[in-house]
Amino acid sequence: MTSKITRRGALAAAAAAGLGVPVAGTAARAAQPALGRRGEGVRIATYNASLNRATAGQLLKDLESGTDAQIRAVAQVIQMNNPDVLLVNEFDFDEEGRGADLFRSNYLEVSQNGCTPVHYPYVYSAPVNTGVPSGLDLDRDGTVGGANDAWGFGEFPGQYGMLLLSRFPILTEQVRTFQNLLWKDMPSNLLPTEFYGEEISAQLRLSSKSHWDVPVQIGTSTLHVLCAHPTPPSFDGPEKRNRRRNNDEIRLWADYLRAGKVSRWIVDDAGVAGGLDTSASFVILGDHNSDPLDGDSWPGAIDQLLKHPRIQDPRPTSTGAVEAATEQGGVNLEHGTDPRYDTADFAENPRPGNLRVDYVLPSKNLKVTDARVFWPKKGEAGSELTGEHPFPTSDHRLVRVDLRITGR
Known part of the structure; x- marks a missing residue:
């Protein structure tokens, strides 16, 4: 049986790690980047920065050095885009919160190649399911243990974690966190019970990492930042367990935004049931590993959000993605999604091609003033930070949306 993390326990861990509270030093807003001013708007961004490492503790060592080339390049991307609220996917979690502190002090608050440093006095992170042993044979290979038998794929607890930074x-x-929410509790779920068997199916967690509802105070308004990183819809067999899980992880937020019975099944780690108030403002952030038309997603998976009655799709674009799709050719030329919306350059072989998988999706009661994917064309400022495989930063691109928040 799995243990249940209470809200009190999660908050105590956050407090011990200095998460979600001001840190020592200036909280002043950094100067605006060369990408353009945005008046009194708020810039919200998501970035799968590939700040994961193969072994536990290695990311902390790289962060301590202050000289790691990849982390410096990631920090420069963030400095150039200068978001006010940023979700970083694939940032290895550590219980003490040292990684978040070192990332800020040794990289973000230090000028990278002449860029203006950025300061985030508020941070939130929490445990995730990746690498946490289940004690069960989840991949049904006859043995127990290893990355495939963790609640979420990972070599050690916290690998591929999440980090939220905020001004x-x-x-x-x-x-509210939903790390322990059971997959079976979702009505009409896609859980492949025949593959797992009744005993395992009764214990499986829905979220491959976690789902967080993190309220941020912006002036007199509260913005609910809904963070997640659903599992890739691949690396499975004919049972399509990862495709099914990806779909239902995405669906969690779709149900969470609906009132009454539809969201009543959702119970957070503190035991509180129900979804988000229908009048609340929110933005959904994260690498959802799902393109509307291309790749291996379960049919209609991301449309559960893109076509949701409470959500608007700002459709961030870039010119670099179009250039990359044209130059790489191959399956990119067969894709249904317009390449200007792509957010990731997947270099696997065989290649799935470039896909739109990273999203910033605000509620319809917020005004969008700008939306972009940071994917410069060759020769443009920052193009050396995206590049080609092996990438100097990540195979994903930072996605940002500028909003006007009532009460700011």
């Missing part, structure tokens, strides 16, 4: 206060006491 605005995080209302830590109001955060």
Whole structure:
């Protein structure tokens, strides 16, 4: 049986790690980047920065050095885009919160190649399911143990974690996490019970990492930042367990935004049931590993959000993605999604091609003033930070949306 993390326990861990509270030093807003001013708007971004490492503790060592080339390049991308609220996917979690502190002090708050440093006085992170042993044979290979038998694929607990950085206060006491929510509890789920068997199916967690509802105070308004990183819909067999899980991880937020019975099945790690108030403002962030038309997703998976009645799709674009798709050719030329919306350059072989998988999706009661994918064309500023495989930063691109928040 799995243990249940209570909200009190999660908050105590966050407090011990200094998460979601101001840190020592200036909280002043950094100067605006060369990408353009945005008046009194708020810039929200998501970035799968590939700040994961093969062994536990290695990321901390790289962060301590202050000289790691990949982390410096990631920090420069963030400095050039200068978001006010940023979700970083694939940032290895550590219980003490040292990684977040070192990332800020040794990289983000240090000029990278002449860029203006950025300061985030508020941070939130929490445990994730990746690498946490289940004690069960989840991949049905006859043995127990290893990355495939963790609640979420990972070589060690916390690998591929999440980190939320903010210039605005995080209302830590109001955060809701859904790390332990069971897949079977979702009505009409796609759980392949025949593959797992009844005993395992009864214990499987829905979220491959975690799902977080993190309220951020912006002036007199509260913005609910909904963070997640659903599993890739691949690396499975004919049972399509990862495709099914990806779909249902995405569906969790779709149900969470609906009132009454539809969201009643959702119970957070503190035992509180139900979804988000229908009047709340929110933005969904993360690498959802799902393109609307291409790749291996379960049919209609990301449309559960893109076509949701409470969500608007700003459709961020870039010119670099179009250039890359044209130059790489191959399956990119067969894709249904317009390449200007692509957010990731997947270099696997065989290649799935470039896909739109990273999203910033605001509620319809917010005004969008700009939306972009940071994917410069060759020769443009920052193009050396995206590049080609092996990438100097990540195979994903930072996605950002500028919003006007009532009450700011």
